[in-house]
Amino acid sequence: MTLAFHIPTLTTERLTLRAPREADFPAMLAFNDSPRSAFVGGGAPRQQIWRGLLANIGHWALRGHGFYSVDTKAGDFIGRIGVIYHDGWDEPELGWHLFDGHEGHGYCVEAARAAKADYHARLSPAPLISYIDPANPKSEAVARRLGATLERETVFFDKPANVWRHPGPEAGA
């Protein structure tokens, strides 16, 4: 068996969404070690972050989608955004996290729109969800700007989480 897969490169007005690579590891570690990662299982052991980097590449190979690494036009790696569907997830999720110092520019919304449109164009028109910690208003604001609405409350990996539902591709980007 040959495992051949391709990770697209998406270009938006200000950002590039690209395949993950080993050089992303230090920035992912720094994020994990910062308070910003509190809502996405932060403070994990270094080995788990490494496995997360590799598992995401495996997710791309298995499902044809996953987290993109997001760069600015200047080449700064600013976060990871994409559609993930790991064991334990109810449905494919549009997820995002932006590294320290890159908030307030609308980058998260711009990249998430591109990743969402790419998922619908290549894989499925089924509307996506986002799991968001109820105590994470910044992420809720991103969800709202993407047109998502609060659908239900749930428990996700032993913690309360809200399920936000995104509009499908018919609603435009």
Add this chain to the structure above:
Amino acid sequence: MTLPHERPPVPGLLADRAAALQGALPVLMTTRLRLDVPDLNDFPAWAEILCSPRARYMDGPYSRAAAYTEFAAMLGTWMLHGHGVFALRPHHSGKAVGFICVNMEPGDNEPELGFFILEAVENQGLAAEAAVAVRDWARGQGIASLISYVDPDNARSMRLATRLGAVRDPLAEAAYAETSDAGIAVFRHWGVTRA
């Protein structure tokens, strides 16, 4: 009825290779459009434009066979030059409604930004939205100069080129004075005139 050479490959090794080649090329995302590299499923839209009177300003209308040759040449440009044609796909449908090319064809003195869309989607600003994205992408790729060749009788394209901020380049136009393309308008997006 599509002709044999217009049919996409059946699922299998060859289809996978074609998809992998296409998948390795860039995708641009705008508010309303996905811009990616077309495949044979998009040939009907391409032929609809090139085989119609809409192609009168681009050496057409073409026969369907000649339109296929143009399509193949434009896709081959990706392999030869690293730039080429993008399909315009509204996010809601995914169906190609037009094409934007970064060309380098016989007779071109420098890379050209070209654009054409289906009549049904005119007057929505889609060509402009796509042209801005492809132009900015081309700049980021390090293309040293970029122009658009426009037939002066093509009022819509003349307006679009102007709206993109490109300006007429008299020196570049003069280079065509003694050729069959005499009178062509050359709009410059950036770079210097090559004599």
